[in-house]
Every structure is written in C-alpha cells, then in structure tokens.
Amino acid sequence: MSDLNGKTVVIVGGTAGIGLATAKAAAAAGARVWAAGRSEAHRDKAIAAAQGAFEVREADTHDAEALAALYREAGGIDHLVSCAIGGERTLKPFLQQTEQQFQAAYGKLWGYAKAVRVSAPFLADDGSITLVSGSPARKIKPGQSALSCVGGSVENLVRCLAVEMAPVRVNIVSPGTIDTAMFDWLGDDRNDRLNAMTAGHLIKRAGTPEEVAEGILFVMKNRFVTGTTVDVDGGRILS
Numbered sequence: 001m002s003d004l005n006g007k008t009v010v011i012v013g014g015t016a017g018i019g020l021a022t023a024k025a026a027a028a029a030g031a032r033v034w035a036a037g038r039s040e041a042h043r044d045k046a047i048a049a050a051q052g053a054f055e056v057r058e059a060d061t062h063d064a065e066a067l068a069a070l071y072r073e074a075g076g077i078d079h080l081v082s083c084a085i086g087g088e089r090t091l092k093p094f095l096q097q098t099e100q101q102f103q104a105a106y107g108k109l110w111g112y113a114k115a116v117r118v119s120a121p122f123l124a125d126d127g128s129i130t131l132v133s134g135s136p137a138r139k140i141k142p143g144q145s146a147l148s149c150v151g152g153s154v155e156n157l158v159r160c161l162a163v164e165m166a167p168v169r170v171n172i173v174s175p176g177t178i179d180t181a182m183f184d185w186l187g188d189d190r191n192d193r194l195n196a197m198t199a200g201h202l203i204k205r206a207g208t209p210e211e212v213a214e215g216i217l218f219v220m221k222n223r224f225v226t227g228t229t230v231d232v233d234g235g236r237i238l239s
C-alpha cells in the first residue's frame, strides 16, 4: 500500500457527506487535502469539521476555470476524488419523467467528466482518480432509471479512463444507502424512513459516510487496483 503522508488529495464535492468524510480520513492519514463544493453553508460546516487539517474552497464541478484554479492552488494532484452530485436525482418511473428530468440526471456524468478532464495536466503519473457511483447502477429497481443509467455510465467511463489513462489508476466506489445530507429532504422521519429503505438489505441499516470513505482510501492507496468497482453498500445489490 502506498502512504498518503504528504500526498495531495483533491476532493470535488468534498464539503459534505462522503466527500467530507474522505477529506477527514485522508488528512488524518497525513495527506494535504483540498475539499471543494458550491454552497457557503456546506463549506462553513466543512471548515468547522476540518479544524485546520485541510483546505476548503469554492468550486462547481461544471466550472472548468474554478476547477483549474483549485488544482493549481493545490500544486498538482496525487489523488483526485469526485463525489459531487452535479445533477438532478429524479426518482420516478421512466415514463413519468419529463425528457428534461431524465437528461438533467446526466449532470453528474458531465461534472465528473469535467473534473477529470481538467485534472489531466495536474495529475501525477503514479496518482489515482476515484469517482463515486451508486448501487442503482447495478441494482435495478422501479423508479430509479435516471440514477441507474447515470450510475452505469459513470462506471463505464471509469473503465474507459482506467484503460486510456494508465498508469494513472481510475476506480469507482459504489455506495448503497448512506446517511448523508442527500437525505435531508426526509425531514423529521429521517431515521424511520432510512430504516424502512434498508430493511430488506443484508445489513439492515444505512451506511455511514466514514464507511464509504474507507473504500475510497483503499482504492487511492492500493497501487495494484485500477478499473475496479468497490461496493460499500451493506449488500444492497444482492438483496
């Protein structure tokens, strides 16, 4: 395993949830970490969580100039991670979605593609890229066609990049249901509804962002892993 000590880790979508947990874990392992996101609210929480252990910056994954400024300030990249949702999450049967809703889901793919494309001149040859997909990519359920199609595209993009960008390693971490800000819309019933959503999974609870971050650090550090999908999903795709 390579050591993260002194390595530069840039996390697009690193100001909340899985990205923030990854920023904390990488910084704890000795990395120089830059975590970026759009909203001041998330950035303020991330700055408070960082306690000076990592840098927090503003960047939208759809803004190439902001990404380039971030990568430049980081002074090169050993490990790039993107967790930025970047698109709409429409949970409806395909025929009940508008064409615009279905297309808007692909914002995630375009954001990931931009984060990677802009990073190329900054990436170390022995570095890595990790993109976060999600279990709907391979666990097909009614009402999730937008998430499934985008997740599948992200996973295929990663395999293409792994082949084309070697020796840079490119991997996917695929979470199941994880208790993050993504579920803030559940409101006061949050715990009950997350429990109901995960009752049929092999591990009957929502995962934590820290559990997913551990998967991200694994693919970052292991020099023999590329083009791989690491599922951190409590067995969701088997249930």
Ligand SMILES: NC(=O)c1ccc[n+]([C@@H]2O[C@H](COP(=O)([O-])OP(=O)(O)OC[C@H]3O[C@@H](n4cnc5c(N)ncnc54)[C@H](OP(=O)(O)O)[C@@H]3O)[C@@H](O)[C@H]2O)c1
Binding pocket: 012, 013, 014, 015, 016, 017, 018, 019, 036, 037, 038, 039, 040, 042, 043, 059, 060, 061, 062, 083, 084, 085, 086, 087, 111, 132, 133, 134, 135, 174, 175, 176, 177, 178, 179, 180, 181, 182, 209
């Ligand atoms: N939580 C789950 O159950 C779950 C399951 C499967 C897959 N995933 C995937 O895992 C990834 C991380 O999700 P999460 O649960 O950690 O979500 P989260 O807690 O909502 O965090 C998302 C992070 O991405 C940032 N972000 C969103 N849009 C962005 C944009 N356009 N440009 C830059 N940053 C952006 C957010 O900050 P700002 O909003 O301030 O920009 C925040 O820092 C996503 O790709 C998500 O689809 C999550």
